[in-house]
Amino acid sequence: MDIVSQLQQGIAEGLKSLYDHEVSASDLGLQPTRKEFEGTYTFVTFPYGKISKKNPMETGEDLGTYLKENCEVVDGYNVVKGFLNIEVSASIWTSLFNQIAAKPNFGAHARKGETVMVEYSSPNTNKPLHLGHLRNIFLGYSVSQIYDAFGYDVVKVQIINDRGIHICKSMVAWQKFGNGETPTSAELKGDKLVGKYYVEFDKAYKAEIAQLVEAGKPKEVAEKEAPILLEAQDLLRKWEAKESDTYALWEKMNGWVYEGFDATYQQMGVDFDKLYYESNTYLLGKEQVAEGLKAGHFFAKDDGSVWVDLTEEGLDQKIVQRSDGTAVYMTQDIGTAIQRFKEYPGLIKQVYTVGNEQDYHFKVLFLILKKLGYKWAEECYHLSYGMVDLPSGKMKSREGTVVDADDLMNEMISTAAHHTKELGKIDGFNEEQARELYDTIGLGALKYFLLKVDPKKRMLFDPQESIEFHGNTGPFIQYTHARISAILRRASELGIDTESLSISSDIQLTQTECDLIYLISELPNKIKLAAEDYLPSVIAQYVYDLAKEYNKFYAELAIFGEQDQGVTTARVALSAQVAKNIKFGMSLLGIHVPDRM
RNA sequence: GGCCCCUUAGUUCAAUGGAUAGAAUAGAAGUUUCCUAAACUUUAGAUCCAGGUUCGAUUCCUGGAGGGGCCA
Secondary structure, eight states: OOHHHHHHHHHHHHHHHHHOOOOOGGGOOEEEOOTTSSOSEEEEOGGGHHHHTSOHHHHHHHHHHHHHHHOTTEEEEEEETTEEEEEEOHHHHHHHHHHHHTOTTTTOOOOOSOEEEEEEEOOBTTSOOBHHHHHHHHHHHHHHHHHHHTTOEEEEEEEEBOOSHHHHHHHHHHHHHOTTOOHHHHTOOHHHHHHHHHHHHHHHHHHHHHHHHHTTOOHHHHHHHOHHHHHHHHHHHHHHTTOHHHHHHHHHHHHHHHHHHHHHHHHHTOOOSEEEEHHHHTTTTHHHHHHHHHTTSEEEOTTSOEEEEOGGGTSOEEEEEOTTSOBOHHHHHHHHHHHHHHHOTTEEEEEEEEEGGGHHHHHHHHHHHHHTTOGGGGGOEEEEEOOEEBTTBSOOGGGTOOOBHHHHHHHHHHHHHHHHHHTTOOTTOOHHHHHHHHHHHHHHHHHHHHHSSOTTSOEEOOTTTTOOSSSSSHHHHHHHHHHHHHHHHHHHHTTOOSSSOOOOTTOOOOHHHHHHHHHHHTHHHHHHHHHHTTOHHHHHHHHHHHHHHHHHHHHHOOSSSOSOHHHHHHHHHHHHHHHHHHHHHHHHTTOOOOSOO
């Protein structure tokens, strides 16, 4: 039983014995004691005045006295106003640490035997990935790692928006202006090449509109009648009719995009277990609509369109199928969700990582699924995140202010390289090791920067200044890990077995060492919190706090200079465990940690 | 028009309804005979406004201001 549970138990027994009041031990809230007070855990006594019929201070005294006498982990206590600060006996820290150090996978929760699906990328195939996608993908990937650590089997999926007018626009422009250009001939990544023709389309389209307006057409009419747009729409019709030339061109250009995306994903260090393509799923859901209509969950309007009425739920009416019988996004999302639960029998929930501009869409989707009688609808979650702003404001592709994902990653890596060389940290590295280190640091900085913020908040990204290597950053944490690795190497040289370490019970621990053990012990709790609230930022904050505390320890205490061999061993043991926690925690964020930097 | 989200040091971010609101950066002052100074120590600086609930509100409720988003 861990310390918190023992204290909760003790307090519950105390309340029963002192005031004849029954509570369930796990309901009692304990919080870490603030730094400026003595103690480890604090129990707030204000709310118990009614039960004790005494003031909060006296209540605290009563409980403190009881705990000291009856609870073996309690060494002492102090009361400040309504706060009972509980001091845990020093020997507890040693045994707590030794229990942790004996577990090879400390932090990971027991397997639950249930499956969670995390969808964390849903790109369109007409444009390369950008900064917003990076936040999306890093967030979703991290949540999938966190769920794995929390004991779930995780299926990581991508839904690719490979059909529709957007890709037809790129196709038209390539046909007209491309002269048979390919990624190889253009020496351009496939996604970039297709994106280039999407821009070409837009240019030609605008020029045609201007011409039509010049010729006297109203702007709104010109926007609908521009010949190149009509051609794109014609291509979409041909694609839907599976006209063979169109289909072949579509397959060719999407193929280029996938090669480009794959390279980007590889650089990002993410992968998927299963890919979904909209061209396969966009017709799904119409059956469900028909059934829902029959069952009275939906209703039809005079024009034949099908709607759902969510006014009882405080929302609007929402269309689920067009009057011409074609699917809207909602139709296919209903179909896809149901299909996925059929495909994966152990699946208990789905997480959709999608920007907050879709909040309404997902609210409606989940309500509809619930109306259709699917119980798992309540377990589905929209991991909604805020936009990434630039100092100039919102990213706008029309104004050319979009930050490209590949460019940004490369920039981060070269900045890391520059910085590392400047500090003279690559002595003894060969070229490949050096390159790997720059990758690790550059991507670590970027991922940490995007993940340390609460997902739902919009965030500012300043390419010039945002990414630092000092302070609350990925490289700071990586650096801490590298420092510890150096200590472990030294310890091995001195003949200390760094694999199976423990702290001898007669060692007097310092305050900093106890604080470190406390932080180390918090890892499983943090993983639980991060999983339940879908917050990689909780893990980021935790790893940072741990690294910071370790650096304090490192600065104020000697490790190998100690006379007492037991103290040296204890401090090496602590260091080794901190390194393990950092490595594991960072892996939950998708970040690697180096042994030297 | 209807609905949703956000607002905390100069700046970028924290804070299950709890103590004197934490970090990081930028500013000021220090720390290398010692395990990696991408570090450590000290210092100054903030809850958008007005009400309400509560023993206690950055947190919950109502109204307002500012910013952002969604709506066949």
